[in-house]
Amino acid sequence: MLCHLVVYLIIGVLLIHRAGSSREGGFQYSSQQHWSGTCSNNTGHQSPINIQVPDNTVKVQDPLLVPAATKDVTMEMMKDDHTVKVTFPEGIDGEFEFKIPTTNGVKTKALQLHLHWGQSEHMINFKWYKLESHLVTLRVDDGQPKLTVFGRVFELGEANPMVEKMIEAAERNATQVEGFDLTVLYPPSIRHILAYSGSLTTPPCTEGVSWFVVQEPLTISEDQVKFLDKLDQISECFTYLMHFLTSSQ
């Protein structure tokens, strides 16, 4: 029992630390009780979470088949003081669609990829990382439109070439990123993904989002961290959802 109390105290300290490191301009975890929508009236399926391995673990039988068309794409770039995001072009004949793991072939369409920095959104076994990328996709079967997000965490190490492309474009205030290769971040070799049903991580905290988080971290360099730390951020998840909600009405 004492051990549990100590663990809870440590987690509490970590969460307070997280709140203190949130960026101005974004949603503050320290004022989460004041967030609107589902945030204060949820059913217990809120993101982000600590993903405890092997709990929440889904063994993906087939490789994550990111389509070949995503290997050399000219992406629309958006960067301001709050966001670094690249958006896929519309595409033809489902060229940016791939199968959602564990769903017997239900397809989802790649829409955009954005970064969370300062700290990762998710913890894995109570560990936070330097950066987290979110590949936001929309399932395209006849069922209810549903967001599926693929997360990757990053620790300090070698520079990541795709993050570098985004940073270079951001430094130049470019509106496009050429030669973007999604398989550098989400390669077919991924066979083990941590899956759970959660929500958007900021207001309105809508639930019913399918999350797949890769346990093995990629790396990001000190210089890349320094560049991103100069920026302020707002959750692109929130920005995207608001667009999704207003455009589907």
Ligand SMILES: [Zn+2]
């Ligand atoms: Zn996100």
